[in-house]
Amino acid sequence: MPVLRPPKDSEPDEFEQIARLYRPLTQGSREALGLLDDVAVLSCRAGFDLVLTTDAMVAGVHFLAGEPLDLVARKLLRANLSDLAAKAAEPHGYLLTIAWPPDIGFEARTRFAAGLAEDQAEFGIHLLGGDTVSTAGPLTASVTLLGWTPGGSLVRRNGAKAGDIVVVSGTIGDAGLGLQVLKGRLEKLTQAERAKLVARHRLPMPRLALRNALRRYATAAADVSDGLLADAGHIADGSNLHVTLHLEHLPLSSGAAGWLRRQPDPATARLELATAGDDYEVVCTVPPPLLDDFVRAAKLQGTPVTVIGEVTEGAGLVASFDGRALPVVRRGWRHT
């Protein structure tokens, strides 16, 4: 890489950083070849398909500059894990690329790696390989996550049927409100409520526990990252059907409910929550005869789920509140 400056003497160079920060993250797996080769190598798992997803994050865009780097690392992993969760796939390992700005030194990088280690242990995954480079810009990191699904069984976005019920896990809108708290807003909420919302923003919980329920009962599923309307809309569009979401049933945490009570227009406020994104919940469709079984299976795995809408013939998505269709300017956040 000829245009790069030579390393500063005071900090471990690239190879030392690999040895000290990243090689420990491969332990217990031969697939990474100790990060000592050009590649990782993975034996196929008989009867399973490989599932792949990739997500990138940029400081100042996907997280506030100054966020603790262990949390940034964990959120990056969890955003990818959430994609696999929605597909009922079992996470296995990941490749990582990081562009480090010069003002993030070895100590901060160590904290980033500590976050990776913590979530590797929590989710039973390991580092397979990566590339670390320098940048004059903001910290930029991407993960390619690999997982397994029984051959041919992937839960797609495009499998919904007319008549299916739309179900969503957990609560919606907390992460968006948590971001507002971090920006110094929402001061009327209690400190405990604010802390919970911030935690949801910083450290989402991928719904991997839904795996068996999704695989057995769901016709389609997507993770809620862009916003509930956006991601339910993906199912509608992918399945060439129409989805109605009833926002009076939007599942809310106590913090979000507290915020909602202070808003002048409950319909607009619910739309805001349902388009905020970053929830990392799962929205899915289930045939009515299987709904009770799905809800029971989800609850058995500790995952609350809520009926939020239905699939019908037609196209597009409508969000309604108490029977009135709401004007949807946009379903979620997009970036160019």
Added chain:
Amino acid sequence: MPVLRPPKDSEPDEFEQIARLYRPLTQGSREALGLLDDVAVLSCRAGFDLVLTTDAMVAGVHFLAGEPLDLVARKLLRANLSDLAAKAAEPHGYLLTIAWPPDIGFEARTRFAAGLAEDQAEFGIHLLGGDTVSTAGPLTASVTLLGWTPGGSLVRRNGAKAGDIVVVSGTIGDAGLGLQVLKGRLEKLTQAERAKLVARHRLPMPRLALRNALRRYATAAADVSDGLLADAGHIADGSNLHVTLHLEHLPLSSGAAGWLRRQPDPATARLELATAGDDYEVVCTVPPPLLDDFVRAAKLQGTPVTVIGEVTEGAGLVASFDGRALPVVRRGWRHT
């Protein structure tokens, strides 16, 4: 992604860009699910292992700001393809993440995608999935490339044996000189020589044609990306052996030879070429009884190879010129 600005009206938004720029790159493959789902899904290939590599590039670090974006895209793919080439693996498909700065508009992004399309056709690979995000910093892109190798047959870095011959493909140092040309230096070379060096810098040729020769005859191999000394050093270190490189045998293009003739000290100049990096050649080790067969097999596939050194008991790497060991300050370029 709540902290992002809404799209400018004048340019296609994220989903339109995916549809227009990236979805065409998945054509012919069902694995990408048309980029319409959260993941890609890959059936395993019976009897083969999956090989994975990832490389990132940052404008101003790995390529000069202002380089044509189709060439940047192709070089990014080729850097990854070179990793697979050195492992005798067969490339299959890739995931892509790009962080676009706001000043790179749709037209320039189209050119980037055109570069991807061109090299997809050249190397028989396709896009499996990806993520495009915004950045306030320089263009940053990463590729995770997947390939196949017959089960258990991966050519590693750590397999060299004492007595093996060190062989390198192609010519060394051209890309480093090409970068100097782009920076306005090396004006004494002919225009044709300068153009060839720049082409080597901009568009390396991954040595995928070496696959069968490497798999049959090589005990260890690495791609030459950090510099010949660095990457031969990786084989030495990985194999717990000593490697000597004889720089009087360094394979040179006519442009590099022309440059060399103008340098005051041929030994120092050769060291410079052998540590410049970005060559994307393959350095490998071959047992002496198999050397003729290896050279013949490589030439049959159109790949010139040169004997450049040998493996002995001991540790570390020595570069010599006409029998004299040279002082190696560093083996190649590192970045912190």
